[in-house]
Structures are given as structure tokens and as C-alpha cells.
Amino acid sequence: MSLQFTNQSFSRGFTFDNNHNTNYFYVKNIKRPFSAPISPKLLTVPKRKGAIDNGTEADVLQFEVRIFVLEEDKETFDSQIDSINEWLIHEDLKELIFDDRPNRKYMARLIGETDIEDDILNYGEATLTFLVPDGQSYEDEQSVTIPPEGLNFWYEGNEDTNPIFDIEFTQDSTFFTIATPDKWTSVGSSTAIDDAREQKPRYELIDRDDMEDTVGWTSSGNQIDGGLVTGTIESDNADFFPATWGSGSGWHGPSKKRTISEALSDFRVDMTIRSRNQSGQVGRIELYLFDENNVNMGKIALKDTNTNEKMNQGEARLGSFGSGTYFFDNQDYKKGIWNDFYGMLRIQRKGTLWHAYITQLNQSDNYKHYFNRRDSYRLDNLPTDKLASIQVHFGAYGTRDPFPMEIRRVDTIKINDIDNEIQVPLVARAGQILTIDTAASKVYLDGEERNDLLNRFSEWVVLTKGENQIACYPSDIANVTMRYKVRWK
Numbered sequence: 001m002s003l004q005f006t007n008q009s010f011s012r013g014f015t016f017d018n019n020h021n022t023n024y025f026y027v028k029n030i031k032r033p034f035s036a037p038i039s040p041k042l043l044t045v046p047k048r049k050g051a052i053d054n055g056t057e058a059d060v061l062q063f064e065v066r067i068f069v070l071e072e073d074k075e076t077f078d079s080q081i082d083s084i085n086e087w088l089i090h091e092d093l094k095e096l097i098f099d100d101r102p103n104r105k106y107m108a109r110l111i112g113e114t115d116i117e118d119d120i121l122n123y124g125e126a127t128l129t130f131l132v133p134d135g136q137s138y139e140d141e142q143s144v145t146i147p148p149e150g151l152n153f154w155y156e157g158n159e160d161t162n163p164i165f166d167i168e169f170t171q172d173s174t175f176f177t178i179a180t181p182d183k184w185t186s187v188g189s190s191t192a193i194d195d196a197r198e199q200k201p202r203y204e205l206i207d208r209d210d211m212e213d214t215v216g217w218t219s220s221g222n223q224i225d226g227g228l229v230t231g232t233i234e235s236d237n238a239d240f241f242p243a244t245w246g247s248g249s250g251w252h253g254p255s256k257k258r259t260i261s262e263a264l265s266d267f268r269v270d271m272t273i274r275s276r277n278q279s280g281q282v283g284r285i286e287l288y289l290f291d292e293n294n295v296n297m298g299k300i301a302l303k304d305t306n307t308n309e310k311m312n313q314g315e316a317r318l319g320s321f322g323s324g325t326y327f328f329d330n331q332d333y334k335k336g337i338w339n340d341f342y343g344m345l346r347i348q349r350k351g352t353l354w355h356a357y358i359t360q361l362n363q364s365d366n367y368k369h370y371f372n373r374r375d376s377y378r379l380d381n382l383p384t385d386k387l388a389s390i391q392v393h394f395g396a397y398g399t400r401d402p403f404p405m406e407i408r409r410v411d412t413i414k415i416n417d418i419d420n421e422i423q424v425p426l427v428a429r430a431g432q433i434l435t436i437d438t439a440a441s442k443v444y445l446d447g448e449e450r451n452d453l454l455n456r457f458s459e460w461v462v463l464t465k466g467e468n469q470i471a472c473y474p475s476d477i478a479n480v481t482m483r484y485k486v487r488w489k
Contacts, residue, residue: 014065016108016130017087017094021067024084028125030098031064035489036135058489061106061132063096067125074121081116081124088114088128096130104137104488106130139486146480150471155463159487162439163463166366169428171477174199176427178436178461178480179471185436186455187443188427200416201426203268207260207412211240217256223296224286224393225321227251233394239274239406242394249398251284257391263292264387266415268348271392272361272408275341277304277312283402284395287345287410291385296320300328300347300356302338303395304403312338316347316356318377327377328356337371344369349387350415352379359448366433367447387412427453434478438462 012030013021021027037059042051069084071077088110096108108130116124136159144153146165155161165178175188191197209216213235222229230246231254242254271287284303291297298318304311316328330338343360359372390412396402418425428434428445435444438460443451461470463484472480 013099015095015097015099017090019087024080024087025067025069028066028068030066032098033061033063036061036132058135061135062111063106063108063130063132065128065130067128069116069124069126071122077122077124093133096132101137103139105139106132106137107134108132135489137488139488141483141485143481143483146470146472146482148472148475150469150475151482153463153468153470153482155465155468155484155486157463157486157488158465159489160462160464161484161487162437163461163482163484164439165436165461166481166483167428167434167436167472168479169430169432169434169477170479172199172201172426172429173474173477174424174426175455176434176478177473179473180461181469183459183461185438185458185461187434187436187453187458188455189424191424195424197422197424199426200418200423201429202416202418204414204416205411205429206262206264206414207410209258209410210238211235211407211409212237214240214256217258219254219256221294222255222257222391222393223288223321224251224253224255224395225299227253227395229253229255229393231394233392239408240392241404241406242396242402245394245396245402251395251397253393253395253402255391255393257288257290257389259389260387260412262414264412264414265383266350266417267387268346268411268413268415269387269390270409270411270413271300271345272410273302273341273343273345274404274406274408275302275304275312275338276404277310277339277341278403279310280307280401281403282307282397282400283405284393285345285405285407286393286395287347288391288393289347289387290389290391292388293385294389295385296324297385297387298324298347298354300345300358302341302345302358305397307400310339311335312341314338314345314356314358314373316354316375318349318354318379325377327354328358328373328375330358330373334371343371348415349383352382353377354379361447365447366435366444368435368444369448436461 013027038056041054041057044051093107093109096106111131112129114126116126175190177186227250228248230252231244233240233254233256234243245253273285282305284301286301288299289297300316302314314330317324317326346357348355354377357374359369362368432446
């Protein structure tokens, strides 16, 4: 237990990585410069006196914090030092906030020596040095709506900031532009008023099942890899889940199949799932593809077959079990990144190219994709079979306990060819959300990175100190929100 002080001399402190210093030690003083060091940018010319002034440049920012640690005995003191190391030492940057300026946040890391100067066995002092590479502080993220007539916006920070635009489309569109008087960021292709070309989506949603009920799904005649179809699937009005598992000595579990509304040569199927895998439990969630003759064309799956550790892994195959080709296997790829998985499994075919993609989804940030991987496989010849039905399966193995798992949504998508002479591709459809993240220099459509949509002449919009004018084109086809952080030198 740490000794407690009430002396106001030690009331100043800081929070680092969401943890306050008083959980570990007390602060004696903080050395904090007005700003990052500023150096002149000078160009010297041979045989000419002096130098040519090219302005200035700011260096990194550093803070020195003098601390002391006081515990009841030597053993507790040593244990607290270990805890301090675990809290403060990181490879990546963490948020740093000083108590006397709670609205200013720095992205920092601990650097340099941290020698403890021991006066007595249970007391020690040290100087901590925090490095802020960008030399700036930030305020909490704010947001503002951009109306159809545009926005005149006053930005109070003294350092430019990179906003994020969330664009929720209310109509289909072939393009969208965010513009200031001197910069514009645009996706897609604008069309002239007399352009008679058909507006056509490259990826056309054919079927969407939100798994609110089991209507249209059947269990008869279903096939699964290396096992038996047993048990039942039910819906809780939001997800499919395995209500019963049945039994079997190997893989077994419930399965349901449905016919899609149109047989497809070029297709994409996206399945959103939750896999709550636990150490010591096994299970799998699978999506199978079948052609018009009920022949298995391929599958994609997320499974945990480890009995001694928690380890979700993905796999994808073209062709049927026993004779098909596996072209996605993440067994050695960043182990554990898909544990407690909420995300999407995608399998796709366009012409001779098969494609598999697995990603986690961030539910708090427009379902942005993260921790993802994709693999592809090209056939020798153009296939003649067409996707006609899809099948989902929850799997358990033998007497091992399966972990909780659900299926949230299945989308079946037709991949269209675009003839630019007579057609122009839609960049987004009504209901989709486009995110333009100027800080990351990335564009996302429904959470998936899509920088391929960017107009190649685009420049990333920034906010500068003072008044900013922001306009959207077309102005009446989307609800637009701008998110930003005020930045200070």
C-alpha cells in the first residue's frame, strides 16, 4: 500500500496511457517548455556573406518530470518499480495529459535514462523524460454538421488540423467532393448534365439477409466438410445461432442453406459474424458456395481448433472438400489478432480470380476494417459454373465444448463489368457511408479502405487558423459530418 500525502505541493501530476501518476508515485516538479525548439532554415551560397532565410522548423518536444517513490518497505518499493516500468514503457505513442491543462493532450513516449536515486531503502527519486515527436498538443475530437449550403467555420487552433468527413448518402452518386477555396478532395467521376451513360454499380447487392428469422433457409440435404449435419439453428431476431449442437465423434453441428435470387458468374459473398472463442474450447463458422447442380464451389471459414490456447484462424478454398485448392491460411499470421472476433468473412470470384478477405470490424467507428488479411488465387481457365446457393454452418468437434458464435448478416453481391463508353460506375449507393480521413490520407466505404475511388488530382483538405469555408458537391445527396481536433503548437 502506498503512503498518502495531503500536501498541496504534490497535487500536480499527469495521466499517461489512461493511468494517473498517483497510482505509482508523486511529482515534485515538471519542466515544460513554451513550445518545441525552433531552428532557422538557412541556405548558404558560396562566396556570399550570410545566408538566405527559408523560415523556421520546429524540433520535437520534450518534458522532464521529477518524481519520487515512497513505499512502506523495500519489498513493496521494488514491486512498485516493476509496475512503473510496465505502465510507462511502450513501443508506440500513448496519450499524455498534465493535470493543470486537462484539455491539452500529447502523443508521447518515455525515453532516456530512468535511474532511481535511492536515499533510503523504501524511497527514491528519478527524472522521467517524455518525447512528443510531432511537437503538438490536441484537444478532444469535436464534430459539426455541414449543411447543403456549405459551412463558414472558425478554427481557433494555431496549428493546421486534418479533419475527418463522414458522408452518409441519401441517393446514389457517381462522385462526391469536399472543397475549400484552395483544396478539394474528390471520389468517383463527375458527369455532365447531358451525359446519357447509364449509372451502374460495380458491386451490386443482390440479396441481404439480416438473420432476423430462418424463413427461406433449409436444412435438408446439406453437406459440411468432414462431418455430420446435426442440431438446429435459430434466430433471436438479430442473429443466427446454434440452438442445439447434436452429437458426433468428429465435426458436427447445424447448417442451413438458401437459394440466391440470381445465379452469378462473378460474385462476392460477405458474412458478418461473432466468434467468442475461449481457451480449451473449439469451434468453426463456415460459409459454403454451391452451383446450380448443388456442387460445392468453395468455402470460407473462421475456426479455433486449438485445445491448449485461444487461436482463431481463417481458411478459404475453391472447389469441394478433398479435391479443392486452399488459398487462404493464416496459421502463422499475427497469432491471436482474430480472437473474440467481430468481423467479416468475404469470398469472391471475378473471372478467373478467386479472392478471400477476413477483417475485424470496429463497431464504434463506422465499422472500420482492421486486423485484416486477403489472399488470391487465379484459375487457368474461365469457369463455367454459377453461384446458385449459399450455406452457413456452426461446427463443434466430438465432446469438446464449443464456444458462443453468431452470424449477423450475409450479403450476396453481383460484380458487374463497366463499359465506360455507355456506363459510369456509382461511387456509392443510398445508405452507404463514405469516410474521408485526411489525417490518415485514406478513404473508407462502409469501413473498408477504398483509396482506389480517389480522383488522382485530389488534395487533402485541411483546416487553418481563422475562418474556413467548406462546401460539398453534390450538395443535396448526403448528410455530412466533419470531425476534427484542435491542435496547438
